Amino acid sequence: MPAADTRHMILEATRDCVLADGYAALSTRKVAELAGVPLSQIHYHFGSKEKLVLALLEAENERLIARQAALYAGDEPLSVQWDRACDYLDQDLKSGYVRILNELIAAGYSRPELAARLNVLLGEWIKVLTSAFAYRLDRGLDLGPFTAPQLAALAGNVFLGAEQSILLGHENDAHPIRGALRAVGTLIADAERRAGLTPAPTG
Structure with a gap:
């Protein structure tokens, strides 16, 4: 074979x-x-077991980073792209990627070498987000006092925290995680309208 x-x-x-x-x-x-x-x-x-699971995560991460880069490279409004990113979260939960990532993050708390590898992987997501926000800010989108790297850090960590809560089963009517994520897209759409951009309606 x-x-x-x-x-x-x-x-x-x-x-x-x-x-x-x-x-x-x-x-x-x-x-x-x-x-x-x-x-x-x-x-x-x-x-080793660690290298085995890292190889699995790295292969998945490479594919998903390419998917996200393609998403944000499009001409759709950022609010529409954000909504699609929420769809991707559902897909990544179903595929097991989110579970594998968070399993390794937990293991990395006590294993510096593993944490260093994970930081590289997570950094690739932040690069994509930073580029996406920088492009929109340059076009006149006003999202408050935040720089593109700060917005990327917020967005990345919001999704990471949401993933952890969902995996723990801490999502209910009193803690509507995915609904809150999608509502951010509505805020972005409002900012796009104020900036004179013409976003398509968010779903």
Whole structure:
């Protein structure tokens, strides 16, 4: 079997195991059994459990960063793009990406090397957001006293915090997380109208 196919099978099995058992309880032996490969193949291709899960996250992150960059590179109003980003959050929750990311973030609190890798991955999201906000601010959008990097930091951390709360099940009528996120798009649309821009209606 080609090495690329073996890696793919291992990564898919890893995703299933992390979603079922969490990172802390992840067993490379179970991953190997689910992938239908010898345990030695995991060590050959990835070296350790941590590197295995990081490889899975990095592959997903690369794909999703490209998706976000394409979103914000379009000519749609920022309010419409924000609303679509909320749709993407739902997709990423269903795919398991959000769970895997947050499992590794928790592990990174006590593992500096892992935290450093995660900071690089998260930094790619912030770069995309910073560019998106900078472009809109340059066109006259007024979002208060914030700079583009500050807006990117706020947006990135709002989504990260929302993801953690949703994963914990802390979303209900008294804490309408996704509704609040979408309402931010309405605020942006109002700012676009005041700036003389002509956004399409947000959904």
